[in-house]
Amino acid sequence: MPRDVIPVIKLADNSDRIENVITRVQKGIAVRIYLDEILDDSFQKLFTDLTSRLNLQEIDLIIDVQFVSAGEINIKSALIKEALNRINNMSEFRTIIVASNSFPENLSTYDKYRLVTIPRNESKFFNKAKQHFEEKGIKIVYSDYGVNHWTYFEYVPGMQVTFNIRYTYYDNFVIYRGDSIKRGGFNFAKVQEACNELVNSSYFLGKDFSWADQEIYDKAHGIVNKPGNPTTWRALGTNHHIVFILNYLSNQF
Structure with missing residues (x-):
């Protein structure tokens, strides 16, 4: 061990x-x-x-x-x-x-192609x-x-993974649900559109907030033209979340 x-x-x-x-x-x-x-x-x-x-x-x-x-x-x-x-x-x-x-547990009941907030x-x-x-x-x-x-x-073999953004905000999680891999959900044009939705919203905390925020900003502006995969996007959501919570907790004491 x-x-x-x-x-x-x-x-x-x-x-x-x-x-x-x-x-x-x-x-x-x-x-x-x-x-x-x-x-x-x-x-x-x-x-x-x-x-x-x-x-x-x-x-x-x-x-x-x-x-x-x-x-x-x-x-x-x-x-x-x-x-x-x-x-x-x-x-x-x-x-x-x-x-x-x-x-x-899953995002299937939430609207697609727009930002949705879930109470945190x-x-x-x-x-x-x-x-x-x-x-x-x-x-x-x-x-x-x-x-x-x-x-x-x-994970069940054959399961279709859907593109989504998971973004921690003050009293909410902000999500964006796109299409499945089979329907081109991870095509760069669709990912870029989703990133633009977040970057241009009042929820975005700025490109300098975390590594994840910089990545999302770069994809939105075409500075990076790689859409990433499901693992990438879970890593981005997790990185932003950890930085957000550390900042939040540090301001509580």
């Missing part, structure tokens, strides 16, 4: 996998627990059995709330408060990380949840799933 990798284990992992991870770690372990698990009657025994084998000061505890819609922010924040009472020795963990997600709830939820931890004198770390849904995406 590489020295800089911190493995993640879950309550549902079998004992052999957990033992294998424990014996090989060099920089501690991350333990991911889901909000639904914490609220289950069997949680405390399972959690105690797992953490009793570990040094809490070498554990990053990830509390994963998974998907949070706009209407669930207050509800799931209240559930976090209840969950805190079920985790003993919270302050002894190396870090407490709270993860959430509000990016949709992760920051709002985090700020609500943070208050409950602060009442107990505990600092937490922000985490999200970027411009992806929290579930694993399973």
Whole structure:
């Protein structure tokens, strides 16, 4: 196992996998627990059995709330408060990380060929949840799933990938949905049109904001005439998202 990798284990992992991870770690372990698990009657025994084998000061505890819609922010924040009472020795963990997600599972229901906004709830939820931890004198770390849904995406052979832009903005994700590969969605002319839509909108944060923004600007203006592929565009969306969140968090303290 590489020295800089911190493995993640879950309550549902079998004992052999957990033992294998424990014996090989060099920089501690991350333990991911889901909000639904914490609220289950069997949680405390399972959690105690797992953490009793570990040094809490070498554990990053990830509390994963998974998907949070706009209407669930207050509800799931209240559930976090209840969950805190079920985790003993919270302050002894190396870090407490709270993860959430509000990016949709797929974009098929959204209009094509124009910019569409989707509420971005992760920051709002985090700020609500943070208050409950602060009442107990505990600092937490922000985490999200970027411009992806929290579930694993399973590629099916023959599936037609569709061109799309995923762009993080203050209270929204801004998306542009184009055509599938089969219908020329990744032809440069169509990609350039999409980039122009974003660059000329009020959502664009400027070509100097991140590497991704520079790439989008260059494609819009024909400085770069390569459309990229699905991997390219997921990388661009992720790069912009990380820079945006780092800037956002740095202005919170």
